[in-house]
Amino acid sequence: MNQIHNVHTIDLNFLGIPNAIAAYLIPHAHGGVLVECGPGSTLEALKSGLDSQALTPKDITDVLVSHIHLDHAGAAGWFARQGARIHVHHVGAAHMVNPEKLLRSASRIYGDEMDELWGEFLPVPEEQISILHDNDEIEIEGLAFRALDTPGHAYHHMAYLFEDMCFTGDVGGVRMYSPGPAHLRIPTPPPEFHLGKWRESINRLAAEKFSFIAPTHFGVFSDPQRHLGAVKAGLDEIEAWMENIMPGNPTVKALEGAIAKWEEERARADGVDGEALESYEKASPAWMSAEGIRRYWTKHRDV
Numbered sequence: 001m002n003q004i005h006n007v008h009t010i011d012l013n014f015l016g017i018p019n020a021i022a023a024y025l026i027p028h029a030h031g032g033v034l035v036e037c038g039p040g041s042t043l044e045a046l047k048s049g050l051d052s053q054a055l056t057p058k059d060i061t062d063v064l065v066s067h068i069h070l071d072h073a074g075a076a077g078w079f080a081r082q083g084a085r086i087h088v089h090h091v092g093a094a095h096m097v098n099p100e101k102l103l104r105s106a107s108r109i110y111g112d113e114m115d116e117l118w119g120e121f122l123p124v125p126e127e128q129i130s131i132l133h134d135n136d137e138i139e140i141e142g143l144a145f146r147a148l149d150t151p152g153h154a155y156h157h158m159a160y161l162f163e164d165m166c167f168t169g170d171v172g173g174v175r176m177y178s179p180g181p182a183h184l185r186i187p188t189p190p191p192e193f194h195l196g197k198w199r200e201s202i203n204r205l206a207a208e209k210f211s212f213i214a215p216t217h218f219g220v221f222s223d224p225q226r227h228l229g230a231v232k233a234g235l236d237e238i239e240a241w242m243e244n245i246m247p248g249n250p251t252v253k254a255l256e257g258a259i260a261k262w263e264e265e266r267a268r269a270d271g272v273d274g275e276a277l278e279s280y281e282k283a284s285p286a287w288m289s290a291e292g293i294r295r296y297w298t299k300h301r302d303v
């Protein structure tokens with residue numbers, strides 16, 4: 001586990017792959033706060049991360065989730081059962097209380113693999129939900145967070161400022177500890193990936209002052225402006241790529257193959273291969289990005 005200031009990075013070791021999904025623990029006088037809690041399937045790794053700081057799940061007073069995708073918020077209901085308050089974007093809150101629709105659409109995507117991938121997703125009792133709007137300040141045992149409404153990856157997305165760190169969920173892209181120069185991938189899932197909103201969110205983050213940036217996939221980095229510049233460049237690259245590929249009206253399968261190849265080439269050019277490449281693929285699978293791009297193109301561009 002890495003620690004910067006009072007922030008501990010817990011590797012949830014998703015599907016046995018290191019550096020794919022993080023949860024961030026910030027201890028306080030009466031327990032601790034989690035920023036992100038991962039899916040239900042990685043609870044054991046999360047518990048042992050807490051244990052290494054002499055904490056139990058019942059000590060977690062609050063969980064701040066960036067958005068309600070299963071790899072970020074899947075275990076929130078379980079933590080609510082242990083007594084935690086769950087902080088979530090106002091658009092996502094209803095799905096945490098009544099996850100049936102969210103789980104139905106996830107089941108359509110993941111089929112038989114649903115359980116193995118994500119484990120159990122329990123509802124959060126309404127009285128334990130803290131509904132967030134842009135710029136809301138959250139005070140927990142002397143810790144101060146500010147929520148920044150940052151759509152683009154999903155409509156229901158918050159980044160969180162804490163001291164001189166910004167937790168960026170998925171709007172800050174996917175960046176692993178990898179050999180060679182830093183490599184960044186833009187996860188573009190359905191149904192809400194939106195280039196324009198994403199760019200606005202990055203401008204918004206760039207206007208804030210912080211020294212560390214912590215994407216959920218994965219870890220704390222000390223070059224936030226460079227990082228945000230890489231996200232912007234990544235969005236430009238995706239746009240150029242779409243404008244090249246999409247007018248040819250590729251099948252879903254062809255699109256998936258094309259994006260997988262393109263992402264792999266980008267990664268290898270940055271010196272990423274082997275297990276590191278696998279971590280990127282687990283955190284941001286090509287097929288999912290292909291679906292998101294297709295949906296975005298059909299809805300917003302192909303008119």
Ligand SMILES: [Zn+2]
Nearest residue numbers: 067069153170
């Ligand atoms: Zn996501």
